[in-house]
Amino acid sequence: MTHYQNRIERRFAELKAANRTGLVTFISAGDPDYDVSLEALLALPEAGADVIELGMPFTDPMADGPSIQKASLRALNAGQDMQRTLAMVRALRERENEIPLVLMGYYNPIYRMGVENFLSQASDAGVDGLIVVDLPPEHDDELCLPAREHNIHFIRLAAPTTDAKRLPLVLQNTSGFLYYVSSTGVTGMAAPTPERVEAEVNAIREHTDIPIGVGFGIRTPEQAKRIARFADAVVVGSALIECIEKAATPDEGTQAVVDLTRSLAEAVDKARKYQ
Template identity: 80%
Template sequence: MSEQTMNQSRIERCFAELKAANRAGLVTFISAGDPDYDNSLNTLLALPDAGADIIELGMPFTDPMADGSSIQKSSLRALTAGQNMQKTLAMVRALREKDQDTPLVLMGYYNPIYCMGVETFLKQASEAGVDGLIVVDLPPEHDDELCMPAREYNIHFIRLATPTTDAKRLPLVLENTSGFLYYVSSTGVTGAAAPTPEKVQAEVEAIRAHTDIPIGVGFGIRTPEQAARIARFADGVVVGSALTDCIENAASPAEGTQAVADLVSALSGAIKKARD
């Protein structure tokens, strides 16, 4: 292994390997602690083997304003079961005991991080094995709050772009973004109806003219067929609400874990064949 490869972050290494294999990656989201700590941990540990290339782990919050009904309910189930930031970081440590390769990104809102203390959070997150952060309510104007300090701990700050991110604002969004850019393919909350792949592709290509950072596309992708269509042009396909639905609709927590693993496996299989 070259020194350059050794110095790459897990996220950078993952996207380099995906590019070499000429395929998109599958980025999966679950809420930490949904429906409870033990079963959520079982689901988290099952994701890499099922085919997840990158994991987004939601930090439950009482007011998830950018999330749709499914993820809001998953966050509430977790909080009701006693999930907190320390337990979320404990889940990351448990994953790293078994898996040193799969990138893990914590996704959520600034309030729980602020309440814990930014330096304390970043130190513990780095030590636990967190690779990146998506904090949806911290715009670029507030990069000094968390984005720049995260760099000191080698934690990527992954920004969101949307169809309403115009050419004037895009450079600001991209300026300190690292790891990958999460392109929210539809306006509104998570889990909303998916736009046409042709429209999303045109929007992604317009962003590519301004950056060489990998672009993951999400919001509204629920089926292997939809994932495959996005995988033909995106660097990553992000699926969240469809997975939290699996947990909500399962007859038991164990069946929820299995349903998540089965869907992830189907999504992964479709994505791997998308460019054949």
């Protein structure tokens, strides 16, 4: 397959040229239902997201904290499945064709659909990348390498527990960007210490030129601003999911997602703009 520059590559090149740190936002597809979730998805680019991660709901999201677990359950109870998630991507592409979109989740729903069938539909819909948290590098033949044939980046996670021996294997087939998990445990829990995370990210940079996005535990604009001073992108998920969970009405939830995204984008933009 002839390679063309993927939206993720273009976006990180644009960010680098502008000396900007990117904002990566995560919401779960179908939470609390398809229509409300689609409304939030369509609002994210204008609110300031540079990359969107769209969660593929799954019954056993073992790496996710309570907020994203509950979001997956709400979505599944409302009838969300892989076809409806891909329909959301197509709806986004009818409105916005430049923002990179990454599907994030677990291998089981992809396996059940069939890898080639999934990748073909995902590519046609306008998916740019995949984060599949339960497929380690030892299983790259399963999905990572086939995804590359469809010009879909396979974005790997690294963590404080990824030692020097393991890191080269993690980086080997990673493309698009590396998602650095800034704290151990599940998503949305302890806030990372910026000084420690910066040292860990700098250590990884000695081994790769790939952009590094930092996430897990980043909840506020101030936290995002501190991480943005050294990361190529800041990833926020659980805090956005909780906007939906805690809202009195669906419309209020969507507005809260937009407001927080806008505040995060402004904070991230200020972090490196005048350095």
